[in-house]
Amino acid sequence: MIEIIIADDQELIRESLNILLSANKEFKVIDLVENGKEVIQSVAKRQPDIILMDIRMPVIDGVECTRIIKEKYSDIHIILLTTFDDDEYIYNSLKYGADGYLLKEVSPKELTDAIITVSKGGSIIHPSVTTKAINLFSELANQSAVNIHPGDDGVKNLSDKEWQVIEKVSLGLSNKEIAQELHFSEGTIRNYLSIILDKLQLRDRTQLAIWYLQGKNRKSGNE
Known part of the structure; x- marks a missing residue:
């Protein structure tokens, strides 16, 4: 069973999400809170x-709360559900390690599918902000302050299939989409991703995408 905390400053939203998610036998809503400080507690x-x-x-917003939670509890998955597709929100959410970024216009099925995907180690970005997210990955990759340097041995040990998975991750594809394109199961893609992150000693797929795009940008600059 997937245990969930719902955080929203609007009581109607909190309660509506609680009713929706509690109807699914795979989910257990364990708390409802109204700000980032209460989330941390x-x-x-x-x-x-x-x-x-x-x-x-109020008090602590979702982006700052994501940073604080991920620094201390990296294994807890965070989905930001919002009405905003502002570049700064997307940028900071991804930078701090959010596993999902959805707009509140998603359908109930899309939301429940996203929760299941993220709980299994995948990530979800709302289709309307995917292009922005990919552009932000590229911007992050161009910033020397966030240069990522995995060990050479790990890079040398990557297989051709693993490189294909990495490339798809850099395009913002979910595990399900990668599985469809490479003709594997989602479970196989999750395993590939876990092995890749372990080899490269990277935290998550966001760091992986940034590292890959940094390499592409360096190659382009040398041509």
């Missing part, structure tokens, strides 16, 4: 699998 007590969180909240 709740996480310390309850250790959820997923935090479903709004971005604009």
